[in-house]
Amino acid sequence: MSIHTKTAVDSIKRSPFQAISAIFVLGLTFFVATMVAILVFATDKTLTYFETRPQIISFLKDEATPELISVLQNKLSSDARIKNVKYVSKEEALEIYKTATSDNPLLAELVSPSIFPASLEFSVTDLKLAEEVINDVKTEGIVADVGFTANIGGEKSLSDVVGRLKSISNYVRVGGIVFVAILAISSFLVLLIIISMRMTTRKGEIEILSLIGATPAFIRSPIVLEAIFYSLIGVLSGWTLALILWLYASPSVISYFGEIPVIPKDPISFFLLFAVILGVELLAGVVISLTGSLLAVSRSLKKAR
Amino acid sequence: MGIVFQDFKVLPERTVSENVEVALAVSDVPSDEWDKRVNHVLKLVGLDKRANLFPNQLSGGELQRVSLARALVINPKIILADEPTGNLDWKTAEGIMELLEQINKEGKTIIMATHHEGIIKHAKHRTIKLDDGKIIKT
Numbered sequence: 001m002s003i004h005t006k007t008a009v010d011s012i013k014r015s016p017f018q019a020i021s022a023i024f025v026l027g028l029t030f031f032v033a034t035m036v037a038i039l040v041f042a043t044d045k046t047l048t049y050f051e052t053r054p055q056i057i058s059f060l061k062d063e064a065t066p067e068l069i070s071v072l073q074n075k076l077s078s079d080a081r082i083k084n085v086k087y088v089s090k091e092e093a094l095e096i097y098k099t100a101t102s103d104n105p106l107l108a109e110l111v112s113p114s115i116f117p118a119s120l121e122f123s124v125t126d127l128k129l130a131e132e133v134i135n136d137v138k139t140e141g142i143v144a145d146v147g148f149t150a151n152i153g154g155e156k157s158l159s160d161v162v163g164r165l166k167s168i169s170n171y172v173r174v175g176g177i178v179f180v181a182i183l184a185i186s187s188f189l190v191l192l193i194i195i196s197m198r199m200t201t202r203k204g205e206i207e208i209l210s211l212i213g214a215t216p217a218f219i220r221s222p223i224v225l226e227a228i229f230y231s232l233i234g235v236l237s238g239w240t241l242a243l244i245l246w247l248y249a250s251p252s253v254i255s256y257f258g259e260i261p262v263i264p265k266d267p268i269s270f271f272l273l274f275a276v277i278l279g280v281e282l283l284a285g286v287v288i289s290l291t292g293s294l295l296a297v298s299r300s301l302k303k304a305r
Numbered sequence: 306m307g308i309v310f311q312d313f314k315v316l317p318e319r320t321v322s323e324n325v326e327v328a329l330a331v332s333d334v335p336s337d338e339w340d341k342r343v344n345h346v347l348k349l350v351g352l353d354k355r356a357n358l359f360p361n362q363l364s365g366g367e368l369q370r371v372s373l374a375r376a377l378v379i380n381p382k383i384i385l386a387d388e389p390t391g392n393l394d395w396k397t398a399e400g401i402m403e404l405l406e407q408i409n410k411e412g413k414t415i416i417m418a419t420h421h422e423g424i425i426k427h428a429k430h431r432t433i434k435l436d437d438g439k440i441i442k443t
Binding site: 002204208209218 | 308310314315316317318323326327328330331332336375
């Protein structure tokens with residue numbers, strides 16, 4: 001262990017309550033930061049899900065032959081404004097209906113495949129193009145009707161759904177950033193106060209070190225190391241707590257949201273997401289502790305002079 | 306150059322050996338040499354058996370020896386001693402002077418400031434007398 005590390009560890013041991021309060025505040029900050037990061041990820045994924053799922057369904061006439069359907073499918077697939085074209089037969093439409101009404105099997109028994117039209121489902125690359133694309137598709141001879149999918153929460157069209165999700169996503173993002181920024185400032189100030197207190201209690205030691213020829217960097221090193229310890233332990237504790245909570249909650253969250261990928265379903269992607277968050281938080285922690293401690297040290301050394 | 310202070314200036318929260326090590330760390334001496342050099346100077350000043358004690362467990366004379374060990378460990382050509390016996394009783398001061406004599410004989414130049422006439426008479430080395438910051442006798 002280097003002399004600076006030893007000095008920093010001794011200093012932490014000598015004032016455990018200051019150390020605990022610094023770690024607690026930093027841990028809280030990074031716990032909230034991890035939760036906000038996951039929420040932002042989840043809202044983004046939800047938004048992407050709704051933006052990329054089949055947005056337009058063109059219901060086909062009963063007389064549409066497989067050849068004509070294939071021609072239309074190819075035509076739609078080659079259109080630059082359209083993506084993810086998928087053919088849904090009458091039987092598949094019935095299956096979708098049965099799945100949707102699985103809690104009431106009687107409803108499924110009352111219908112036959114013949115009442116569900118076959119359809120071509122597709123998304124548009126930009127929702128602004130939806131109206132134009134719908135009007136074009138309506139002119140096709142084998143198309144009976146064209147409509148949007150997914151009317152949730154009373155929205156009239158998918159663009160309303162996406163618009164609503166976008167505003168929720170923005171609220172989460174802005175609210176989260178503001179909240180995390182407030183906590184980060186609190187952590188910064190707590191570190192500043194604790195390091196300043198350290199400098200005051202170590203005044204005599206700093207004076208002696210200066211007299212025996214220690215450079216300012218030599219004097220600063222254990223103090224900066226101490227602040228870095230606090231932030232690293234704070235980041236790890238906050239992040240670990242958030243990880244444990246998400247590990248505990250993820251089965252319920254995944255089952256509640258069904259096919260909407262709010263959080264990664266496979267363990268590798270899940271841990272990769274948390275690893276990325278940890279990396280960013282460690283970097284942020286080091287930046288906070290470095291700036292906080294260096295500011296405190298420079299203020300104290302200025303006062304001492 | 307090594308410096309010995311009248312009020313010792315030892316770090317209160319570090320042991321005797323750590324106080325000496327600090328001088329090596331400040332002078333960028335490689336850490337693998339520390340143990341050997343610290344043990345050597347502590348033996349020289351007679352504190353080898355008290356290496357793990359803290360300053361509050363030492364007497365005034367021992368504290369001054371720590372200060373001297375810290376000055377010596379960096380192997381300086383010159384040692385500047387600012388009233389090294391100023392805070393010590395006569396018997397302890399004599400011990401420190403004997404140690405300084407021994408270090409001087411080993412080839413180190415020692416420049417020592419003192420108010421103690423007895424020490425000057427006893428030491429029999431070149432003396433420069435100052436009064437109010439001015440040299441009055443060389």
